[in-house]
Amino acid sequence: MTKPVNTAATNSLRRPGVALWVVIASATLTVMAGAILGPVINQIQSGLRVPQSQAGLIITTHGLFIVLTSPFAGSIIDRVGPRRPYIAGLFVYAVAGAAGLVVESFPLLLASRAVLGIGVAFVYTGVTVLIYNLFEGDRKDRAMGLRGSANSLGAAIWPLVGGALGSLSWHAPFGVYAIALPLGLLALVTVPETALGGRGGDVEDGGLAGLLAVFAATPLLLLVYGLYFVANLLLYAYTVYYPGLLATFGVESSLTISLYLAALGLAGGGSAYFYDRVKRRFDYRQLTLAALALWTAGFTVAAVADSRLVAAVPVVLFGLGQGLAFPTVLLWVEELAPADRKGQYSSYIAMFGYVGQFLSPVVLSPVAGAFEVHAVFATAAAFTGISAVAVGAARLYPVDERA
Template structure:
């Protein structure tokens, strides 16, 4: 590919990466309006946010297997088109069950897009270019986390009269999902076919034998499950911020959804900064050290949340956490690329997506228990202790690695 084609290909991939964040973020600010619009309880309205995440956890391994069979391009394009159809369908519905069904379709689309983006970056780029691309992918995710809630909140305030559809109120933000359809058409042109896919040597083996071979990868490379745990934990702590930080801000009299959105946007922007610099930082040190630094930032930031006494001081935790997140996310993807056999990168990267969304889903449950026991400050104290434990364990393993003389 020419340099211009490479830039166009990367632009399409990075734009797609923001869609995986948008899946929930675009309607997060208008859940209350949706609840009133379809006439359901708060818990049922919450399913509109979480259902697609559950589907991603379930479907991502299937998407990974397909990517390993046929390569990433076609599943990725399919995912984009399905994303646009499932997400945009919310414009046309005014009752709960069809809306929930559309979120199921959206979740399937996100699973294919997420895994497709990951493996495309593995197969189209190598070395320093791949590190740069992975950093930009995390930066794109952070930018989406900063921008899409603001877009959704702004659109949720509009009332539109649309021919044939009538009056749109809470449905308006769902129209943004349609952007995935032209993006999918652009991907058909911009994304080249790769040699990835079509595992050799699998013909004639039983399903049980193929499963045994797959599980043997985890036995032979135990670092892969450790990366999944890292990614799960990062998303668990991220959603402790997303879900519970508004309650902390309420202690300072900050209840406006717009201002709360700014704090969350700062978290995403900080992650974008460190992710953009990721490949340069990697030139100065190694991935292990960057992740250890991220844990230190999380300990300091989450600990600061437990003692923050003003709106200005409340900015410190989201900045520190975001900076750390921008180091952990690309490191996780890069480790899977380095550790996974080339014929199983789709499958093994898909479990990374499942681990991440499982962490997001678990955060309100885990920290909700902490909230009931020790209040909102206790939530962030518990999160800080978890980050401190990760720092201590990872630091100990890193010291032992250095002492054994193995390269980091």
């Protein structure tokens, strides 16, 4: 005789409040995908006997496939809802990420990183749309702030975890990816189905013409994507060039450098945690101005920093700005994008973010090469300062206060 399903127990688990913590935990995995391997990349290079340039692909390959896969993930989510693609993404993430525990071939490791990027694309956009659909008003602001906080804290903690496990072997950090498997099983029983934003299976995005029509009707949407692109480009300015700046006044220990970068994540986690309270008093335009002002101040201090103590100030200021910018972009896109294409347009957030990370050294290395590392931060300060003036001068939000 078949045992009856305890529907009441299942429904009690599938409440938005219960699902939120599973979704937030999943969100940190998108940060962990690359961050946890940074401290062991040299060990992987030695273990697989590949040049430094090829070893770097282990960090960047998944990002390329996130960019390529995200629109596809968004389209599927618009047609079937976010729950199933999100859970499938977690399982793909677990298998592809943990493959590094046993893989001994560089081509196979790169292939697993490519598949990992596909999983991340589905998790990233699935988490975004789940928060859109499960919450409203202040609760949505709170949920998105918690997501931003978790991402920032993950950026601070995961590299430390990777470094600690790397003391065992270069394979060991890959075992952490397997945490996506129990999260996927938890999601199966805790994350509810959500209503589709519009026509469900009949969603038609109109291709490139439809996309251009949306941008023409709502040009602010493209500027919001631009904000996220800039936020990620500037974040990697710290990741790539801050160790060089610290070295100019004698800070060369990898542990000490990691503590400076961890301070950035902790500051971002703090401001994002209180995002819903800040959002009650300020609109998206004002929050964008605040983020740009914090970034400008941070880069300005970095450009003239000449001591260990002063060097701690820029990372904190930049982190505080990141904590405001991340949830602002995610929530702003939802308000501006077509209601039946939340998956499609939220997937572009991931695209712009990872392209910004990829292009950061390409854009800033000519400055570092022609001048010196302080000039990188002076250039960034000038850019964010001009951007802040432009945002302050322009009417960047509709009169009906959608933004």
